[in-house]
Amino acid sequence: MRNVVIVGAGLTKFGEQWKKSFREMITEAAVSAILDSKLEGKDIEAIYTGTMATGKFIGQEHIGALISDRLGLNPIPSTRLEAACASGSVALKQGYLSIKSGEHDIVAVGGVEKMTEVGVHHASSALGGAGDQETELFHGATFPALYALLARAHMKKFGTTEKHLAQVAVKNHENGVDNPFAQFRNRITIEHVLNSSNVSSPLKLLDCSPLTDGAAGLILMEKQKALDLGLDAVEIVSMAQASDSLALTGRKSLTELNATKQAGKLAYKKAGITAKDIDIAEVHDCFTIAEILAIEDLDFVKKGSGGNATMSGFTAKNGSLPINTSGGLKAKGHPVGATGVAQAVEISQQLLGKADKRQVKGLEYGLTHNVGGSGATCVVGIYRRA
Amino acid sequence: MRNVVIVGAGLTKFGEQWKKSFREMITEAAVSAILDSKLEGKDIEAIYTGTMATGKFIGQEHIGALISDRLGLNPIPSTRLEAACASGSVALKQGYLSIKSGEHDIVAVGGVEKMTEVGVHHASSALGGAGDQETELFHGATFPALYALLARAHMKKFGTTEKHLAQVAVKNHENGVDNPFAQFRNRITIEHVLNSSNVSSPLKLLDCSPLTDGAAGLILMEKQKALDLGLDAVEIVSMAQASDSLALTGRKSLTELNATKQAGKLAYKKAGITAKDIDIAEVHDCFTIAEILAIEDLDFVKKGSGGNATMSGFTAKNGSLPINTSGGLKAKGHPVGATGVAQAVEISQQLLGKADKRQVKGLEYGLTHNVGGSGATCVVGIYRRA
Numbered sequence: 001m002r003n004v005v006i007v008g009a010g011l012t013k014f015g016e017q018w019k020k021s022f023r024e025m026i027t028e029a030a031v032s033a034i035l036d037s038k039l040e041g042k043d044i045e046a047i048y049t050g051t052m053a054t055g056k057f058i059g060q061e062h063i064g065a066l067i068s069d070r071l072g073l074n075p076i077p078s079t080r081l082e083a084a085c086a087s088g089s090v091a092l093k094q095g096y097l098s099i100k101s102g103e104h105d106i107v108a109v110g111g112v113e114k115m116t117e118v119g120v121h122h123a124s125s126a127l128g129g130a131g132d133q134e135t136e137l138f139h140g141a142t143f144p145a146l147y148a149l150l151a152r153a154h155m156k157k158f159g160t161t162e163k164h165l166a167q168v169a170v171k172n173h174e175n176g177v178d179n180p181f182a183q184f185r186n187r188i189t190i191e192h193v194l195n196s197s198n199v200s201s202p203l204k205l206l207d208c209s210p211l212t213d214g215a216a217g218l219i220l221m222e223k224q225k226a227l228d229l230g231l232d233a234v235e236i237v238s239m240a241q242a243s244d245s246l247a248l249t250g251r252k253s254l255t256e257l258n259a260t261k262q263a264g265k266l267a268y269k270k271a272g273i274t275a276k277d278i279d280i281a282e283v284h285d286c287f288t289i290a291e292i293l294a295i296e297d298l299d300f301v302k303k304g305s306g307g308n309a310t311m312s313g314f315t316a317k318n319g320s321l322p323i324n325t326s327g328g329l330k331a332k333g334h335p336v337g338a339t340g341v342a343q344a345v346e347i348s349q350q351l352l353g354k355a356d357k358r359q360v361k362g363l364e365y366g367l368t369h370n371v372g373g374s375g376a377t378c379v380v381g382i383y384r385r386a
Numbered sequence: 387m388r389n390v391v392i393v394g395a396g397l398t399k400f401g402e403q404w405k406k407s408f409r410e411m412i413t414e415a416a417v418s419a420i421l422d423s424k425l426e427g428k429d430i431e432a433i434y435t436g437t438m439a440t441g442k443f444i445g446q447e448h449i450g451a452l453i454s455d456r457l458g459l460n461p462i463p464s465t466r467l468e469a470a471c472a473s474g475s476v477a478l479k480q481g482y483l484s485i486k487s488g489e490h491d492i493v494a495v496g497g498v499e500k501m502t503e504v505g506v507h508h509a510s511s512a513l514g515g516a517g518d519q520e521t522e523l524f525h526g527a528t529f530p531a532l533y534a535l536l537a538r539a540h541m542k543k544f545g546t547t548e549k550h551l552a553q554v555a556v557k558n559h560e561n562g563v564d565n566p567f568a569q570f571r572n573r574i575t576i577e578h579v580l581n582s583s584n585v586s587s588p589l590k591l592l593d594c595s596p597l598t599d600g601a602a603g604l605i606l607m608e609k610q611k612a613l614d615l616g617l618d619a620v621e622i623v624s625m626a627q628a629s630d631s632l633a634l635t636g637r638k639s640l641t642e643l644n645a646t647k648q649a650g651k652l653a654y655k656k657a658g659i660t661a662k663d664i665d666i667a668e669v670h671d672c673f674t675i676a677e678i679l680a681i682e683d684l685d686f687v688k689k690g691s692g693g694n695a696t697m698s699g700f701t702a703k704n705g706s707l708p709i710n711t712s713g714g715l716k717a718k719g720h721p722v723g724a725t726g727v728a729q730a731v732e733i734s735q736q737l738l739g740k741a742d743k744r745q746v747k748g749l750e751y752g753l754t755h756n757v758g759g760s761g762a763t764c765v766v767g768i769y770r771r772a
Contacts, residue, residue, distance in 0.1 A: 376451035
């Protein structure tokens with residue numbers, strides 16, 4: 001059995017990148033990851049990139065070839081994957097499988113999205129493609145509205161409050177202060193969140209992740225080869241992906257994401273561990289309610305107790321299980337195709353002790369949790385220092 | 387080493403499908419492939435689907451989850467790949483690797499595109515995303531224009547004529563007559579092609595593949611498992627993918643597609659055979675010049691002699707090396723994301739002796755050749771009856 005490790009990681013600054021094109025951002029992240037790996041471009045045998053809606057955002061498809069071309073890496077295979085906001089993790093999973101299969105020994109994985117240039121209205125429409133156009137977006141249900149429904153259901157069933165939701169944003173902004181790549185590096189308070197403008201009740205502006213431009217890159221390698229070269233390496237212990245109905249109307253429950261539960265369960269099983277073994281995680285907090293659902297559905301806390309756990313500091317950087325030390329999607333930003341890859345960048349840096357001011361000590365296992373749309377795709381990865 | 391076979395194949399009718407949605411077409415092809423395999427939906431462990439420009443064609447991304455949902459196969463992983471007109475083959479390759487890696491034993495692969503509904507102008511713009519928007523489409527170079535440049539270069543260097551090009555279309559229409567799934571089932575003559583309206587000189591209307599709606603599906607399985615079950619099976623002996631510059635301006639030569647040469651060379655090497663061993667092939671004839679380039683770059687004929695070889699009947703159904711017995715992209719139609727998968731459907735049916743009136747006898751090895759854009763991606767697959 002071949003195993004796979006991460007030997008390099010890189011990011012662009014996340015945010016509104018008016019002076020950087022899609023091509024420039026993915027190149028910057030890839031070069032940064034290659035330099036971090038101490039390998040060279042010529043060592044890379046294939047590229048897998050996740051990006052969601054390039055047709056609508058930049059009028060361009062054929063993204064795989066665009067990237068190998070731009071990186072000067074032709075003629076190696078270069079492949080683009082799309083799974084809405086989980087595009088990055090799906091690309092990571094295919095890169096991982098391509099090494100496990102014996103097809104490649106060294107692979108670059110990228111994630112990228114250039115979102116802000118088209119304006120908010122057009123971006124909302126493009127992002128709506130992550131849900132069901134026929135039964136949701138067409139009728140006016142944009143993503144804040146879909147997650148607002150999930151929030152309302154959770155509040156009704158479990159007594160989760162707007163303050164609970166707000167505390168997710170407060171914590172993630174606190175973490176973002178120490179991340180030089182984050183879009184927002186300002187502290188906020190519960191009052192800031194509660195007083196921010198209404199987007200789709202109960203979700204307010206500061207409950208929502210922003211539109212973001214950005215890219216992330218990873219270099220994956222067959223484990224033994226990396227160890228032989230003495231590289232700093234983080235093993236991808238397991239990756240699991242699950243699907244659920246595209247539209248909320250098809251779900252059995254609105255107080256959980258079944259794709260998260262299924263992918264989490266499978267990832268734990270493949271890794272031979274349980275949720276209790278996870279020491280740090282990056283979860284998909286596209287809206288504050290999403291982080292509460294995630295920590296429950298990943299079995300970090302009991303179903304229904306996510307709000308209270310967040311208020312108690314359980315998920316804070318100095319808590320029992322630090323969640324989103326990068327600032328998460330809320331503060332680091334959410335360039336949709338890049339997000340899953342950026343989560344693995346943060347976890348790999350944490351496990352290698354390279355997270356600077358964000359560093360958490362005593363880590364063994366880390367986890368990434370990346371969701372597409374309102375939960376129709378979920379990818380969970382589990383990592384450990386090799 | 388695990389090997390991979392095709393155990394089921396299915397298609398929708400290709401053409402203008404005014405009464406079938408994207409969702410209905412991919413469902414129809416998938417169900418057809420599952421029924422052909424004698425397996426059941428519940429046996430499938432993952433789905434890989436190729437589709438190019440759904441954001442622009444149907445306003446929908448998150449295609450993986452859409453498909454698993456529609457097929458009633460949640461929560462299995464369902465993943466969408468994009469490589470312009472090579473999207474289908476790239477999906478097939480990832481399905482193949484997922485079985486080789488040991489991750490899965492049985493996988494469904496799909497290809498689909500719903501193109502005609504948006505109208506020709508919008509479709510041309512969406513398809514332009516397969517080239518370089520910044521240096522090509524933005525300046526007015528649509529795909530007929532790009533391939534016209536390749537045709538002119540070939541004519542100038544090798545004396546290829548408009549009649550040579552026309553004969554590709556004549557042959558593929560002849561083959562399409564016997565394919566009940568083909569968009570066009572009418573014979574045409576060289577005069578018809580030469581007298582058809584000019585699109586981008588020297589390419590005329592009948593040198594161009596059409597806009598097409600359609601879907602294709604395959605069921606892949608770990609070889610030993612399929613043999614144990616006594617299933618009719620075609621082995622995927624090798625698959626190789628290569629990249630080249632996105633824009634024509636970056637190419638070293640306009641009289642060859644280097645991605646085809648690289649992918650072909652690697653596919654032959656992995657299979658341990660040469661071009662001489664191939665008995666039948668489906669190649670990417672998006673324009674007539676593309677088939678001439680393909681048969682040269684795949685080493686079926688000497689560089690520069692593709693036009694004469696076509697005129698001589700070498701590539702006809704009863705020739706030495708039948709090319710595009712399905713009718714090819716020209717007559718069968720070219721629903722871009724479906725094309726690569728549909729090529730493998732034809733080759734697998736030919737190798738199993740299930741190609742009805744199109745059947746060629748005495749086949750051992752078959753090949754598929756699928757190109758993205760003007761040649762920035764190429765995937766070559768080699769197949770043999772298991």
